[in-house]
Amino acid sequence: MKAARLLLWVLAACSAHVVICNTSISYGNETDRLSLLAFKDAIISLGPQQTFMSWNHSTHFCNWEGVLCRVKAPRRVTSLNLTSRGLVGHISPSLGNLTFMRSLVLTENTLAGEIPPSLGHLPRLQTFLLNSNMLQGRVPSFANCSKLKVMDVSKNNLVGHLHANLPLYLQVLHVWSNNLTGTIPATLANITTLTQINCQDNHIKGNIPSEFAHLSSLQHLSASANRLSGRFPQAILNLSTLTILELAANGLSGEVPPNLFTSLPDLQILFLGGNLFLGHLPSSFTNASNIQALDLSRNNFTGLMPTTIGKLTKLLSLNLENNELQAHNREDWEFLNSLGNCTELQMFSMGYNHLSGHVPSSLGNLSSQLQELYLTNNQLSGDFPSGIANLRNLIFVALGRNNFTGVVPMWIGTLKAVQVIGLFKNFFAGALPSSLSNLTQLGALYLRSNQFTGRSHTIKLWKLSNASNIGHFPQ
Secondary structure (H helix, E strand, O other): OOHHHHHHHHHHHHHHHHHHHHHHHHHHHHHHHHHHHHHHHEEEEOOOOOOOOHHOOOOHHHHHHOEEEEHHHHHHHEEOOOOOOOOOEEEOOOHHHHOOOOOOEEOOOOOEOOOHHHHOOOOOOOOOOOOOOOOOOOOOOOOOOOOOOEEEOOOOEEOOEEOOOOOOOOOOOEEEOOOOOOOOHHHHHHHHOOOOOOOOOOOEEEEOOOOHHHHHOOOOEEEEOOOOEEEEHHHHHOOOOEEEEEEOOEEEEOOOOHHHHHHHHOOOOOEEOOOOOEOOHHHHHHHOOOOOEOOOOOOOOEEEEEHHHOOOOOOEEEEOOOEEEEOOOOOHHHHHHHOOOOOOOOOEEOOOOOEEEEEEEEHHOOOOOOOOOEOOOOOOEEEEOHHHHHHHOOEEEOOOOOOEEOOOOOOHOOOOOOOOEEEEEEEEEOOOOHHHHHHHOEEEOOOOOOOEHHHHHHHHHHHOOOOOOOOOOOO
């Protein structure tokens, strides 16, 4: 009898144990649930999606919107993704209790306040995306997040310096469009796994540390729109894996190294505009066969355009405006023939330079895909450039502030895609061609300070519903 009672007790205990285990599997870790509820309580309003409708007691938290858990018991939160949910409020420190979290994504909301330091102690965190919010204060230390690979806190209102100590396996660091100050820490060079660094649009001073020469995996370096100064950073010449280099809108000066493009053979995007660089265009840039976007505008480059420019056959955008570049005679303009080999070119600007004389007809040999042509503020003369007639996909044509004469040709009405034409401050004369009425996409025609006749009569004939800026030009 005693043996029978003992057996019943054992069976009852085992049954109770199963209930307990099943309860654990069903309801998961209570700490995670309470942490998520505390996060919800810190949100003061929601967008139209009503994200937290499923965040209730009748639904397991692993099934709440934006939440993912591991399958293995006990169920633990591994990911929280509430991108573009219209969240307004602040980030609760309780998220620091989600110790199995691998991915935290709260991008494109209206979250304010500081980033809780507790998030810097998530041991399994790999992806941390808080970009495009209204977060303030300093970025806490993430040195303890040893598995962190991607960190993006861009487009906020964060202050302070870039952290000198970040996880050693970090691959992507985006802190752009904040209010960060100080210098770029040389210790970032210790993180040899880095492939992307973007700190543009801050208030960072100094220069790119020489130690960056050791970042052998770096592909994307953006530090535009800061307060960098000094010579072109020599460390960059060691980064042969770079595909994107953006250092525009700083105070960098001196000459660009002539071997820049030889050292960076994989470069696809180069933005150096808005600095104080001088001298001739780097002779090696025609070796950059992969370059797609090249912006050297707003510097003090001098001399002629290299006639080998046509070797950049993948070029989509070429911006050389606001320099001291020259072209006076037929030989100087020879680069246009070469540029015709860039068959994918969509934007070309040499406005605000020292180009003079007649524009060669070879302008018409440029890419049939060209959409934007800017030759404003040079000393160009002669008739309306005839080569433009071949560029049927043009959207923007800027010829203002030159010395052009003659009439606007009738064929201008064949540029059916054009939206903006700038002819202001020239010496064009005669009546405007009636074919302008064919330009149904035209939204702005800048004519001021010319010698047109009968203009008002011609304009009355137009049926251009988009033409809101006829006869004016931007000051």
